[in-house]
Amino acid sequence: MQYEVIIPAAGSGTRMGANFNKLFLQLNGQTIIERTVRVFAEDPNCTRIILAVKEEETDKFKQLLQSAQEKVLFIPGGKERQFSVKNGLAAVSPDCEIVLVHDGARPLIKKPYIDKLVEAANRYGSAVLAVPVKDTIKRVENFAIQETLNRENLWAIQTPQAFRVKILQNAHLFAETHAFLGTDEASLVERMDEKVMIVAGSYENIKITTAEDIGFANVILQQED
Ligand code: CTP
Ligand code: MG
Numbered sequence: 001m002q003y004e005v006i007i008p009a010a011g012s013g014t015r016m017g018a019n020f021n022k023l024f025l026q027l028n029g030q031t032i033i034e035r036t037v038r039v040f041a042e043d044p045n046c047t048r049i050i051l052a053v054k055e056e057e058t059d060k061f062k063q064l065l066q067s068a069q070e071k072v073l074f075i076p077g078g079k080e081r082q083f084s085v086k087n088g089l090a091a092v093s094p095d096c097e098i099v100l101v102h103d104g105a106r107p108l109i110k111k112p113y114i115d116k117l118v119e120a121a122n123r124y125g126s127a128v129l130a131v132p133v134k135d136t137i138k139r140v141e142n143f144a145i146q147e148t149l150n151r152e153n154l155w156a157i158q159t160p161q162a163f164r165v166k167i168l169q170n171a172h173l174f175a176e177t178h179a180f181l182g183t184d185e186a187s188l189v190e191r192m193d194e195k196v197m198i199v200a201g202s203y204e205n206i207k208i209t210t211a212e213d214i215g216f217a218n219v220i221l222q223q224e225d
Helices: 032-041 055-064 081-089 111-124 165-177 185-191 211-224
Strands: 003-008 046-053 072-076 098-101 126-132 138-141 144-148 155-164 197-200
Touching (some): 003 032, 003 081, 032 046, 032 055, 046 055, 046 081, 055 072, 081 165, 098 111, 098 165, 111 126, 111 155, 111 197, 126 185, 155 185, 165 185
Parallel strands (some): 003 046, 046 072, 126 197
Antiparallel strands (some): 126 155, 138 144
């Protein structure tokens, strides 16, 4: 099943504290964004990679991603991640049926998980990769525990997230109308009372967010060699 992928890459990496876009940091000799894009560039089912980038960083991204250039379309990012994805959605081909959204900051995604996810989205309309939560999760206010959540029902949600294009377009329109800002696409689809299915992912598909994640990712990459 063919698909197109939107990769939001227009963040600032504030929590990384690097003073520049964290996607330009290296993991084992290659930048994070090169690794993320390569997975999709090498997947024959992926017909287009739509990369949302900041205008002032476009040339740098183009330079790094030269080898994948025939598949990559660069579009302007937005002020929030959701707006970067929305811009990407406007650039999806008219004949595209399944669209994926994948964080530029998740370079350790593997093709078998993409395959499973695309199949689920084709079948159910919306699907996301997720892993069962290992920690006990509590809701806290002002450092005081309010509630312990039942771990059996808790999953940590990752990207890619996959959708029939029409569903994601409607979800973004609905979010815009209701001024709703979500941290992922599934939350926008949930708002429309549409079902989103979970596909079991891998704990190794981490998002590079804070400085220690660089070390974790390097360990995971070393195990692969
Ligand atoms: N992103 C984007 N446009 C934004 C904000 C984020 O395209 N306005 C992208 C980031 O580049 C990243 C992905 O969305 O690939 C996930 O976001 P996150 O991990 O939060 O990255 P940053 O926003 O860059 O980091 P931080 O929140 O720490 O500033
Ligand atoms: Mg962010």
